[in-house]
Amino acid sequence: GVWRQTRALLFKNCLIKCRTKKSSVQEVLFPLFFLFWLILMSMMHPHRKYSEAANTNLGMLDTSMLVNFVIGYTPPTRMAREIMKKVSSDNFEDGIITEEYLSEEELQEASAFKPSNFVGVVFNDAMSYQLRFPDSVAMSSIYMESR
Numbered sequence: 001g002v003w004r005q006t007r008a009l010l011f012k013n014c015l016i017k018c019r020t021k022k023s024s025v026q027e028v029l030f031p032l033f034f035l036f037w038l039i040l041m042s043m044m045h046p047h048r049k050y051s052e053a054a055n056t057n058l059g060m061l062d063t064s065m066l067v068n069f070v071i072g073y074t075p076p077t078r079m080a081r082e083i084m085k086k087v088s089s090d091n092f093e094d095g096i097i098t099e100e101y102l103s104e105e106e107l108q109e110a111s112a113f114k115p116s117n118f119v120g121v122v123f124n125d126a127m128s129y130q131l132r133f134p135d136s137v138a139m140s141s142i143y144m145e146s147r
Helices: 002-019 021-044 078-091 104-113
Strands: 069-074 096-100 118-123 129-133 136-139
Touching: 002 021, 069 078, 069 104, 078 096, 078 118, 104 118, 104 129
Parallel strands: 069 096, 069 118
Antiparallel strands: 118 129, 129 136
């Protein structure tokens, strides 16, 4: 019963493979070709490892550049308010002004009318954010790996 059916099915599959040699070869060679291509691409763009930087004293921060510096942020959640309060009060007593905006569109409009000392912060959630400079977007890339 079962053995005869299995043998007949194997024989049938062998006949099909022998009669369609072109597609059978393609079934074997295409995965090998793509595997070779992936290996070649990974060799052309190797993963870079950077050595750690030594701890050095960077000296005092020149706060004269931060006079009337404006940081706008959105959305105005409790966590965002706490973070921005800590940024403005703990690190810089004078010079940094924080403004909250209800939406990202309001933040973009404000950055269009503000001078070049405006930076926007868009909080995606409690752990991630995007920085908005006058004509660009910068992602927080602390944990980015190479491509």
